[in-house]
């Protein structure tokens with residue numbers, strides 16, 4: 443793969459129009475004419491010295507040759523080939539050597555604020571595969587809904603997957619009025635994934651070389667679980683899953699051993715369902731107001747000599763990181779977990795900006811970068827007339843802004859190995875259905891995919907802009923995605 447060093451630009455009108463842009467492209471005269479099934483035309487060779495997920499693709503008039511060391515490389519070569527075939531079955535003669543920049547190339551899919559279901563997940567997975575994305579971060583538990591069946595605790599879904607109403611979208615359009623929530627009083631749910639559904643999605647993703655990373659939030663964003671089992675909270679009060687967006691101050695009690703045991707039981711079932719190496723344990727936006735006056739939480743802080751409530755969250759992060767490590771899994775936490783000074787095994791997901799990831803790498807933790815600017819693709823995309831633009835948190839994640847993402851910006855070279863990659867986060871407070879979800883994801887995820895796959899020196903916004911219309915058409919025609927326009 444040494445030839446990849448001198449990467450060529452793909453000209454705007456070239457027949458080779460591939461997203462994400464490959465590392466090295468040598469285009470020649472002529473074409474191969476496909477007859478019958480594409481796989482019958484292709485010769486596969488395994489070459490041990492080709493890096494993981496990488497491939498060489500050679501198209502000549504006499505045939506197509508693909509070499510890789512692993513199944514993922516072969517799969518990605520096929521995704522490239524798909525994009526090279528013209529409508530009349532011609533493939534331009536070309537040699538492509540290709541290898542990803544990062545091993546974590548993800549999307550966050552929030553099924554809690556709104557629930558999208560298996561078919562929408564599969565559509566997302568199909569579009570991810572075409573763009574060589576390989577991590578589906580599945581947000582499954584929240585204040586507003588618990589979305590995964592846990593056999594030992596049926597009330598989590600019986601009670602926790604139904605909320606009595608949702609905020610009215612019209613209210614959200616009023617600037618400065620974000621704290622005024624008008625409930626539509628329409629019950630939402632029950633909606634959740636059975637364990638059979640989960641297995642189906644994990645298997646569907648695995649066939650496309652996508653790892654599913656479940657997120658079980660702790661200690662915050664837990665109101666749906668506390669509504670199902672009030673004893674999990676500090677006060678024992680009976681709540682309902684939340685009918686508004688934001689951050690509830692009612693979080694799991696960190697001082698109650700029964701709550702810790704509950705979370706261990708949940709993680710036991712989750713680890714069985716998700717064979718991948720990562721489990722996300724949340725850790726963001728956990729207000730400490732209730733812990734500050736909870737006798738059990740204060741007792742744990744005193745008994746263990748912890749540094750206040752932040753220390754208690756740190757203790758929980760470490761406890762569950764070790765619990766998961768004993769099961770062969772790596773724990774991931776949002777960047778707030780750094781305040782609790784976690785051990786080096788916890789992976790940090792940097793969302794409030796790049797600072798969390800920069801700090802993580804400096805202290806020796808691995809990190810995944812998804813800074814709110816530009817990776818939060820629930821933010822407006824800056825279209826002239828966007829029917830799905832409800833609220834602005836202050837950022838515009840335009841396609842061009844997404845394309846500027848560099849996960850290692852601000853990271854010293856000798857720490858860059860700690861940056862596993864990055865992801866786009868598609869939170870769903872203001873996304874009511876699958877069609878809106880797709881509009882927000884695509885084509886912005888194509889831009890982020892290129893940032894995660896392609897070396898920075900090989901990227902060009904002008905070149906991407908010239909290539910994206912063909913990908914957009916493919917997403918619409920082949921995958922039936924409601925892809926937003928490119929303006």
Ligand code: ACM
Nearest residue numbers: 726727776793869
């Ligand atoms: C987050 O956006 N609260 C991780």
Ligand code: ZN
Nearest residue numbers: 676695736739
């Ligand atoms: Zn407590």
